Amino acid sequence: MVGVLLAFTCFGWAGTPDLGSSAGSSEGAVNSDVLKWGHMVNSLFSWGMWKILFGGLKTTVIIFLFAAVGAILLGAVLAYMAISHKCAWLFKPLNWFVTTVHDIPSVALMMFFYYVIFAGGMNGILVSIIALSVYTSGSLMKIFKVHILQVGKGQIEAGLALGLTKGQCYRYIVLPQAVKSMLPLFVAELKVQLRATSYAGYIAQEDLIKSVYSVREHYTDTFLPLLLVSIMYLILSWLIAKFINLVYAKTFKYD
Amino acid sequence: MIELRHLYKSFGSHQALNDLSLKIGDHETICLIGAMGSGKSTLLKCLAGLEKPDSGDIIFSDGQKPRIGMIFQHFNLFPHLSVLHNLTLAPMTVLGLSAKEAEKVAMEQLESVGLAAKCMLFPRELSEGQQQRVAIARSLVMKPQILLLDEPLSALDPIAVGEVADVLRKLKKEMTLVMNTHKLNIAAELADKVVFLEKGHVCEEGTVEEVLVSPCNEATKRFLSYMKDLYYTIDSPHFDRPELNARIEQYCNRFGLGGQAFRFVQLAVEEALNLIPLEKGLTFKLSKAEQQVRMIIEMTVADSGVSYLDGSSCRDDLSFSILQGLCDVLEERIENHCRILHMELDQERLLLK
Numbered sequence: 001m002v003g004v005l006l007a008f009t010c011f012g013w014a015g016t017p018d019l020g021s022s023a024g025s026s027e028g029a030v031n032s033d034v035l036k037w038g039h040m041v042n043s044l045f046s047w048g049m050w051k052i053l054f055g056g057l058k059t060t061v062i063i064f065l066f067a068a069v070g071a072i073l074l075g076a077v078l079a080y081m082a083i084s085h086k087c088a089w090l091f092k093p094l095n096w097f098v099t100t101v102h103d104i105p106s107v108a109l110m111m112f113f114y115y116v117i118f119a120g121g122m123n124g125i126l127v128s129i130i131a132l133s134v135y136t137s138g139s140l141m142k143i144f145k146v147h148i149l150q151v152g153k154g155q156i157e158a159g160l161a162l163g164l165t166k167g168q169c170y171r172y173i174v175l176p177q178a179v180k181s182m183l184p185l186f187v188a189e190l191k192v193q194l195r196a197t198s199y200a201g202y203i204a205q206e207d208l209i210k211s212v213y214s215v216r217e218h219y220t221d222t223f224l225p226l227l228l229v230s231i232m233y234l235i236l237s238w239l240i241a242k243f244i245n246l247v248y249a250k251t252f253k254y255d
Numbered sequence: 256m257i258e259l260r261h262l263y264k265s266f267g268s269h270q271a272l273n274d275l276s277l278k279i280g281d282h283e284t285i286c287l288i289g290a291m292g293s294g295k296s297t298l299l300k301c302l303a304g305l306e307k308p309d310s311g312d313i314i315f316s317d318g319q320k321p322r323i324g325m326i327f328q329h330f331n332l333f334p335h336l337s338v339l340h341n342l343t344l345a346p347m348t349v350l351g352l353s354a355k356e357a358e359k360v361a362m363e364q365l366e367s368v369g370l371a372a373k374c375m376l377f378p379r380e381l382s383e384g385q386q387q388r389v390a391i392a393r394s395l396v397m398k399p400q401i402l403l404l405d406e407p408l409s410a411l412d413p414i415a416v417g418e419v420a421d422v423l424r425k426l427k428k429e430m431t432l433v434m435n436t437h438k439l440n441i442a443a444e445l446a447d448k449v450v451f452l453e454k455g456h457v458c459e460e461g462t463v464e465e466v467l468v469s470p471c472n473e474a475t476k477r478f479l480s481y482m483k484d485l486y487y488t489i490d491s492p493h494f495d496r497p498e499l500n501a502r503i504e505q506y507c508n509r510f511g512l513g514g515q516a517f518r519f520v521q522l523a524v525e526e527a528l529n530l531i532p533l534e535k536g537l538t539f540k541l542s543k544a545e546q547q548v549r550m551i552i553e554m555t556v557a558d559s560g561v562s563y564l565d566g567s568s569c570r571d572d573l574s575f576s577i578l579q580g581l582c583d584v585l586e587e588r589i590e591n592h593c594r595i596l597h598m599e600l601d602q603e604r605l606l607l608k
Contacts, residue, residue: 158331162345177335
């Protein structure tokens with residue numbers, strides 16, 4: 001992916017249309033003058049541009065981290081209710097709600113939460129976190145549930161017959177196997193959530209994507225910040241996969 | 256000693272245990288026999304504490320629950336752990352032994368079941384018999400006083416049955432065994448006491464002689480005959496013919512009647528089925544005469560007043576002639592409104608090379 005972007009940089013960057021510019025207008029002609037290597041290199045060393053980008057990165061990371069923790073906790077609680085058949089009265093409506101909202105585009109959900117439910121009265125970052133937590137929890141619940149149930153009941157019985165408690169059976173027998181098999185799907189779901197943070201811009205949050213617009217307004221064309229932001233997303237995705245695999249290896253891996 | 260008093264346990268509408276009472280003596284080997292769903296597994300699970308009886312008492316003679324281990328039909332080994340880790344998990348988490356101590360105990364037990372050399376392998380790399388022996392060793396590391404075995408031999412091929420039976424013979428001398436099995440020959444060999452269960456209730460209990468050889472209870476007799484003979488229900492003309500043929504072959508092989516013998520039995524069955532309309536269903540029974548090389552086939556159908564063996568009104572003349580040639584007894588009789596087609600194939604036919 002990085003290779004494709006770099007190739008694009010070398011051969012096709014000059015032809016990139018500027019976001020928001022009207023084709024054939026005099027403004028477009030001015031922009032094409034500005035698209036010069038020298039100008040781009042200058043922009044690269046401009047602290048102001050990086051400040052804007054890092055500001056966006058900080059917002060994206062905060063939204064992602066808290067929303068991920070929220071989604072994992074909510075997903076785990078729902079999966080526990082689904083497997084143990086406890087609190088069925090609460091599980092049914094919650095399950096219906098998270099499953100239904102998952103069929104709505106996450107950007108619509110985020111706007112719905114911001115403009116309708118909280119009516120603009122709540123901090124946009126908090127609303128993004130809540131909306132994304134709810135949005136991802138439904139699919140995480142299904143991932144958790146399916147992979148936990150996949151480990152046969154017989155193994156839990158064998159563990160109990162050996163004198164282990166139910167908690168120990170889950171800790172040492174069920175979860176190591178369930179987590180190992182759910183890992184690729186789980187990481188993929190978190191990456192989806194990372195990409196969905198880019199919709200925070202729709203509710204007036206200065207996230208990574210929104211910072212591209214800010215940089216363009218003040219410093220350079222669209223291409224350079226877009227390239228940098230894409231690379232940042234790639235690095236974040238890579239870090240997520242690395243971190244989750246590390247946690248798995250430290251917690252559950254025996255062999 | 257353990258005493259079970261008036262145990263009841265139900266799963267929805269199914270009454271798994273129904274006023275079950277039983278005494279289990281120290282160092283006794285008890286075999287539970289009975290049809291599927293007669294409550295054998297539920298009884299073992301209640302003893303192991305995996306299920307809680309709805310009512311009734313389980314009383315331990317010295318007031319303290321003995322250490323109980325359990326072996327399952329499908330082994331239930333932990334597939335993500337090596338053989339050695341399967342054995343060390345419980346001693347380390349339950350007994351709090353160090354890894355080194357747990358490994359020492361585990362290796363001793365693996366040695367006793369003959370699998371010390373396989374300790375670093377994973378369960379999937381072992382044969383079924385070896386997996387069951389690992390499961391037994393895994394239970395033994397917790398030093399149980401009572402070992403419960405839920406169909407320990409059912410998922411095994413004949414060689415693996417031999418391997419596991421060998422381990423059980425050794426264990427019989429060391430601890431109380433309560434085993435639930437369909438292998439009556441193993442039950443006859445190992446059991447001090449045989450218990451026959453039906454519908455969650457103890458129907459008959461006693462020594463091997465009393466229960467397996469000369470049972471008093473009608474239900475026990477029925478069950479033993481069912482275990483001895485081959486029964487098959489045909490409910491439509493589209494029944495599973497290959498399955499029936501495979502069962503006939505397997506049944507004949509039990510008596511060393513391989514080669515042509517089972518093909519003659521299969522042929523006789525096939526021709527007889529051509530004579531009978533299958534829409535209303537029939538029950539098929541294959542048995543071997545005592546101390547003779549003679550196979551007896553009986554097909555029971557609801558009587559509609561039509562004879563299947565009357566040459567003039569026969570559905571299929573060719574099948575009828577083939578049957579006449581194959582069987583040395585070919586007759587029909589009526590019992591309880593059912594018409595029974597009775598065929599016997601004698602030794603001349605079965606041992607023909």
